[in-house]
Amino acid sequence: MTTAIEVRGLRKAYGDVEAVRGIDLSVQTGECVAVLGPNGAGKTTMVEILEGFRLRDAGEVAVLGVDPAHGGRRLRERIGIVLQECGVERFLTVAELVRLHAGYYPHPLDPDAVLELVGLGEKAGSKVRTLSGGQQRRVDLALGLIGDPELIFLDEPTTGFDPTARRAAWSIVESLRALGKTVLLTTHYMDEAQNLADRVVVVARGRVVAEGAPDEIGGRGDAEAHVRFLLPPGVAIADLPVTVEAEGEAVATRTADPTALLHTLTGWALERGLQLPSLTVSRPTLEDVYLELTADVEEPS
Amino acid sequence: MKAETSHHDLPLVGRQVVAEQKMFWRNPAAAGFTIIFPLFFLIIFSLLNGTGDIALPTGIVVRFTSYYIAGIIVFAAVSACFTNLAINLTMRRDDGTLKRKRSTPLPAWALFAGLLGSQLIVTVLMALFTTALSMAFFHVRLPQHLFEFLGVVLLSAATLCSLGVAITAVIPNQDAAPAVVNIIAFPLLFLSGLFFPVGKGTLHDIAQWLPLARMQHAIFDSFAPAVRHCPAVRGCTAPVLHSTGPMAADIAVILVWLGIGTLVSLRTFRWVKKGE
Numbered sequence: 001m002t003t004a005i006e007v008r009g010l011r012k013a014y015g016d017v018e019a020v021r022g023i024d025l026s027v028q029t030g031e032c033v034a035v036l037g038p039n040g041a042g043k044t045t046m047v048e049i050l051e052g053f054r055l056r057d058a059g060e061v062a063v064l065g066v067d068p069a070h071g072g073r074r075l076r077e078r079i080g081i082v083l084q085e086c087g088v089e090r091f092l093t094v095a096e097l098v099r100l101h102a103g104y105y106p107h108p109l110d111p112d113a114v115l116e117l118v119g120l121g122e123k124a125g126s127k128v129r130t131l132s133g134g135q136q137r138r139v140d141l142a143l144g145l146i147g148d149p150e151l152i153f154l155d156e157p158t159t160g161f162d163p164t165a166r167r168a169a170w171s172i173v174e175s176l177r178a179l180g181k182t183v184l185l186t187t188h189y190m191d192e193a194q195n196l197a198d199r200v201v202v203v204a205r206g207r208v209v210a211e212g213a214p215d216e217i218g219g220r221g222d223a224e225a226h227v228r229f230l231l232p233p234g235v236a237i238a239d240l241p242v243t244v245e246a247e248g249e250a251v252a253t254r255t256a257d258p259t260a261l262l263h264t265l266t267g268w269a270l271e272r273g274l275q276l277p278s279l280t281v282s283r284p285t286l287e288d289v290y291l292e293l294t295a296d297v298e299e300p301s
Numbered sequence: 302m303k304a305e306t307s308h309h310d311l312p313l314v315g316r317q318v319v320a321e322q323k324m325f326w327r328n329p330a331a332a333g334f335t336i337i338f339p340l341f342f343l344i345i346f347s348l349l350n351g352t353g354d355i356a357l358p359t360g361i362v363v364r365f366t367s368y369y370i371a372g373i374i375v376f377a378a379v380s381a382c383f384t385n386l387a388i389n390l391t392m393r394r395d396d397g398t399l400k401r402k403r404s405t406p407l408p409a410w411a412l413f414a415g416l417l418g419s420q421l422i423v424t425v426l427m428a429l430f431t432t433a434l435s436m437a438f439f440h441v442r443l444p445q446h447l448f449e450f451l452g453v454v455l456l457s458a459a460t461l462c463s464l465g466v467a468i469t470a471v472i473p474n475q476d477a478a479p480a481v482v483n484i485i486a487f488p489l490l491f492l493s494g495l496f497f498p499v500g501k502g503t504l505h506d507i508a509q510w511l512p513l514a515r516m517q518h519a520i521f522d523s524f525a526p527a528v529r530h531c532p533a534v535r536g537c538t539a540p541v542l543h544s545t546g547p548m549a550a551d552i553a554v555i556l557v558w559l560g561i562g563t564l565v566s567l568r569t570f571r572w573v574k575k576g577e
Contacts, residue, residue, distance in 0.1 A: 051404065053403070053404075073406045073408060076405060077406045083397065083400065083401060086397035086398070086400060086401045087393065087395075087396030088398055088401060089320065089398065091324040091328050092323060092324060096320070096323065100317075101405060103312075103313060103316050104313070104405045104406050104407045105405075105406060127327075147405070
């Protein structure tokens, strides 16, 4: 496997404020990595250095084997960038705009096919200014893809989308991965990272505080399972075959071996013909882990 | 702005020009102000003063409309290349359109070449249209030095484009853009004698160092309008005004401003709004 992005000891300060304080990151070709972090954690600064928009103070950075500070046109032909809140030529039609951008790249995708992919086929002849916010975001996505990039940066690609549009965007990202593209994603949505990313990198205070597969990061994989249910009518906590504690109206317990615990518990209930209402078994969600990892970081207002 | 050229760059610039032209003509604010204002000024003032004469600072007397057409062409160039371009670029800078362009392989020079080409087209069309209108209705005759006429119009437009790009560095945000450019442009339009001649004196002397008076003068000379009354001054040979000599000085001053505008643009242009 080759490396698409390699970052070592990245640093960047604005005046006295150190936005990035020694980040290491490595993204393999074909991998989808989600960067999570509170606002002001340094993730935008890091991504913009990778994209070539900002210059670093220190550290080694290689994007597709090239230093983005000096990558110029050749590197930009190989990457696609979907920025946050970014203007566009509003008096062109969707098709005109995508064709114009296709002309910037040596081997672009077919503009009509890209518009179909992002679900704007019907809107090809409409002026960009007449589109809804979600449709304009899909234009952003189309412009990021049109050059058939090897590596795609997606900066909060579904912010402001309704749930249907988000699912549609996710399926686009999944289809990119099926084509072997490398994706670096920043997002505030944990379910987005959970669904799309092979690996999650949590950035806080200008450093990487945790990284790993979405199901394993922050000890999620080994964490105790949380078993929770409502007491059946006429049953007291002391009657149960397992030790539980009251948790609101329900009762709950934590166990490293949920299989055995559930066997005991459900066997006991079946023998007595009882239901265990609202029975759930859960592990800490990505959001739980994320909040724990970034707990001491204050969100700037 | 590093230039990395390749074989398909010429069509690339062509496509940028076409896209800029579409955006210009489809935007009612841009097209309206740039086209309507100069035409409005031309028609109103030509109707008001249509049969009158006007004395130049040199004492030479020409028909008012012969004088006025040169000023209107410069005004149109200022509208298209300075005012419109500066406001347009500030909006694109603030809303992130320029940042997006930077995220693509489109070279910076190709983006600006497209803008320049588009504004030159608008300016030349306006110069030809206002001239045709003045010829049809206001007794103005065809520019006697057509080659010089087109050359000066193009050079003036390019110079004003460079100044339009340069001025964006001092425009804080898009809300302030119209105020900043108009506060600079309008006093200069009057000081430079675009709408009526400024008599010899301090103002006139200052204007000679600024680009607009020189553009007006060079375009006026390329028209070589009929002289109505000729005082005893050198270079006036009624009935036709021949003054090819001073045009070299006009061109020199305009070229200096083109150089200033280009240098300032290259050094100070910002791709993103302040604070980003």
